[in-house]
Amino acid sequence: MPLRLRDRSQFGREIDCPDCGTRLRIVADRGEVRAERATEPVGLELPKTRSSRSTLRLIWGVTACLGVGVVWYASRPAKTEPLPREITVEQAEPAGPEPAPQTAIAPQAVVEEPKEELPPVVVAPVVEPPKPAAAQTPPVVAVPPDDPPLMPELAPDQPVVDVAAQLSLKIDEYSQVKPAPVRLLLRQIAELSAVPVDLSEVEAEPWKTKLDQAISVELKATTVGGVLEEVLKQAGLGSRQQDGVIFVVPEGG
Secondary structure (H helix, E strand, O other): OEOOOOOHHHOOOEEEOOOOOOEEEEEEEOOEEEEEEOOOOOOOOOOOOOOHHHHHHHHHHHHHHHHHHHHHHHHOOOOOOOOOOOOOOOOOOOOOOOOOOOOOOOOOOOOOOOOOOOOOOOOOOOOOOOOOOOOOOOOOOOOOOOOOOOOOOOOOOOOOOOHHHHHOOEEEEEEEEEEEEHHHHHHHHHHHHOOOEEOHHHOOOOHHHHHHOEEEEEEEEEEHHHHHHHHHHHHOEEEEEEOOEEEEEEOOO
């Protein structure tokens, strides 16, 4: 069947016929272009594989043969080897040397040596140490109930200090130019008069502040009591005498 093509690129290609549906190949032979029936490709036949059922049969057969062989090998009787016999060979005893002829032994005299006598054992008598004499407790002397116990004698009480006499002691000059706390000046007065000064009633506020304030005192031809009055006057405090003690009290107390 002659054909007309625009270019030569279609040579060797296969197409389907639109009328009959046959597979055609375009070829050029001696300047003529025509379409020939295309040959069908020859397919390669693969060898047929063994089916899975036959494979299982083969595996079961091999397994059965191995099992029969194992059972036969395990059940066959064991070969017993004969034990070797013990062969005893009696050896002849070697002939020993002939005994020598016995000679007669002349009797010898036995000399007894004198035994040394040990000195007699003297047992020394056991001397017991003297036992210590038992301690004797002194006899208890009964005190008659009418005998009164001894009482220690106490020292007599010191007489109460005469505060008025001590405060009347004369002082030519008392000078405290540098201001000093009232508490310190009252301590000096207690040393000068030998009379204790009690500040317990004015240790609380607001009188405690008066004890800590600083004052200066200058007096001439005075007494210890005069110095005490001047110090208490400047501090704004008072005093009270009782049982040989000077008590510093609030003013007017």
